[in-house]
Amino acid sequence: xxxxxxxxxxYRAPRLAIFNHKGGVxxxxxxxxxxxxxxxxxxxxxxxxxxxxxxLTSYLIEEAVVDDLLDNSDSDQxxxxxxxxxxxxxxxxxxxxxxxxxxxxxxxxxPGDIRLAEFxxxxxxxxxxxxxRKLRGFRGTVALSALVNAVAxxxxxxxxxxxxxxxxxxxxxxxxxxxxxxxxxxACDAFSLRAIRTLGHALYEWVGDWQxxxxxxxxxxxxxxxxxxxxxxxxxxxxxxxxxxxAQFASxxxxxxxxxxxxxxxxxxxxxxxxxxxxxxxxKLAEIKDFSGQATAAQEEGVSLWTVRSGxxxxxxxxxxxxxxxxxxxxxxxxVTKQ
Amino acid sequence: xxxxxxxxxEEITRIRSLVKYYQESMFEKADRDAHxxxxxxxxxxxxxxxxxxxxxxxxxxxxEDKLFRKLTASKLExxxxxxxxxxxxxxxxxxxxxxxxxHLHTQQFPEINAHIKSLLHEEGYLIIEGPEARTWDDExxxxxxxxxxxxxxxxxxxxxxxxxxQTSAKSKRTIEVQVRTLAEELWGExxxxxxxxxxxxxxACKEQIKVLARLTSSCTRLxxxxxxxxGAAEKLKQ
Numbered sequence: 001x002x003x004x005x006x007x008x009x010x011y012r013a014p015r016l017a018i019f020n021h022k023g024g025v026x027x028x029x030x031x032x033x034x035x036x037x038x039x040x041x042x043x044x045x046x047x048x049x050x051x052x053x054x055x056l057t058s059y060l061i062e063e064a065v066v067d068d069l070l071d072n073s074d075s076d077q078x079x080x081x082x083x084x085x086x087x088x089x090x091x092x093x094x095x096x097x098x099x100x101x102x103x104x105x106x107x108x109x110x111p112g113d114i115r116l117a118e119f120x121x122x123x124x125x126x127x128x129x130x131x132x133r134k135l136r137g138f139r140g141t142v143a144l145s146a147l148v149n150a151v152a153x154x155x156x157x158x159x160x161x162x163x164x165x166x167x168x169x170x171x172x173x174x175x176x177x178x179x180x181x182x183x184x185x186x187a188c189d190a191f192s193l194r195a196i197r198t199l200g201h202a203l204y205e206w207v208g209d210w211q212x213x214x215x216x217x218x219x220x221x222x223x224x225x226x227x228x229x230x231x232x233x234x235x236x237x238x239x240x241x242x243x244x245x246x247a248q249f250a251s252x253x254x255x256x257x258x259x260x261x262x263x264x265x266x267x268x269x270x271x272x273x274x275x276x277x278x279x280x281x282x283x284k285l286a287e288i289k290d291f292s293g294q295a296t297a298a299q300e301e302g303v304s305l306w307t308v309r310s311g312x313x314x315x316x317x318x319x320x321x322x323x324x325x326x327x328x329x330x331x332x333x334x335x336v337t338k339q
Numbered sequence: 340x341x342x343x344x345x346x347x348x349e350e351i352t353r354i355r356s357l358v359k360y361y362q363e364s365m366f367e368k369a370d371r372d373a374h375x376x377x378x379x380x381x382x383x384x385x386x387x388x389x390x391x392x393x394x395x396x397x398x399x400x401x402x403e404d405k406l407f408r409k410l411t412a413s414k415l416e417x418x419x420x421x422x423x424x425x426x427x428x429x430x431x432x433x434x435x436x437x438x439x440x441x442h443l444h445t446q447q448f449p450e451i452n453a454h455i456k457s458l459l460h461e462e463g464y465l466i467i468e469g470p471e472a473r474t475w476d477d478e479x480x481x482x483x484x485x486x487x488x489x490x491x492x493x494x495x496x497x498x499x500x501x502x503x504x505q506t507s508a509k510s511k512r513t514i515e516v517q518v519r520t521l522a523e524e525l526w527g528e529x530x531x532x533x534x535x536x537x538x539x540x541x542x543a544c545k546e547q548i549k550v551l552a553r554l555t556s557s558c559t560r561l562x563x564x565x566x567x568x569x570g571a572a573e574k575l576k577q
Contacts (some may be wrong), residue, residue, distance in 0.1 A: 215368065
């Protein structure tokens, strides 16, 4: 262990997570297509596949390449997120910077790995070491953020998108604390409302704990910003008939909005007003239709919902305009503009 | 409390509000700081040289006593202003968090000191004062000075090595680290209970505490001697 002052500094690009610990809310589809839409606007986007299920990696990278990446990730030539973080998880050294893969114009991915779960299991003890003010704890807790700094800088990225697994675990804790912003994708059902409630309270705890840890931290240690600002929510998978959401889904929209206000915004505002400073009206950032058949095909082809071969031209145009509007809204809220 | 009569209601309110601030906003942090630094000291090889470690966050009533004493002192120094505020409390009172390392005999100290310094350095703590050895024993003064440790004469016959450590320049919170032998701890505990917060006025007790200092110093010296005899005997065998 060295006593060199940590020279790490945060790379300028804002970081965003589309986060809900409830699965099946279309996180990956939403993240990928938002990334495609932003890349089309001429911004460089880095997607970090930080979900050990690596759905996003298999979405964007062809199967043979993914197999190769995963087969070699534990070796010295490894090039997945696990290869990068393995020295931290095993306590053998510093993070190894790996190259991002450019999957299409302006769109980069940091490939995920099933073995990232092994890094995650080290994160809980590392978190406790932060409370004991041990440098090892700080170094491990910020390792992913430091990796993103290096990879984003190397590619001159304008925006970083994290894709996270559907749980409230130690990995998602460091991801959310590394993000400048987050969006809640919500399905139109009762479980989703319950999930939003626990999400607000988990975030409250994480941000509060991180404040304590920051106060304990030695000088010159690179720290997570720890203030993820809510941008809003995106209701998912509701069916649309004659341009209007079907009745059973429509009835859920005000309930989602109410839960976000009461159990996320009000809760986080108690901690720090900054956390909700980007949650302007409207909170609903987009309405994403159920593109089910099209989404499956897009995933297989590794393309956006509007460049996929399946579906009708009208469906593709619909998908494109939905995501372009969503992307424009996100960029405006985050404050990313053309230089 | 007895001080009340000597201070104006404004002064009492001011000190009580500092104590309240400490109790509500700083006590938990001081307690955590003390435990955290003790956690580092419990690692090997330092742990092999240490008998036991005590941690504490300053008791709020002891802080109150200390602040009243500082107020009295500032008045005695010819109207020098008492300028402790909630903003500078952690800088002006450097023992809100305290850790005491107890060991067997003085000859262990140079090695203990080296470990403490390197541990604190590695973990990014800043030693802002010390080590300073308070001692009244000429022979031990030479031992400390030989190893480059500053010494302060102690008329009260108090014996201990002190460091003031800062958790970070940004937070300005400090921890007082004390290192002393078990025999010195015995003297310190007796002295504390007789003379704190108000010094005893019983002549015989004052006398006996001074004799006790000589006895406990001799105990430490005897333990040094026992271990150096053992070391020398083992060398001979080889």
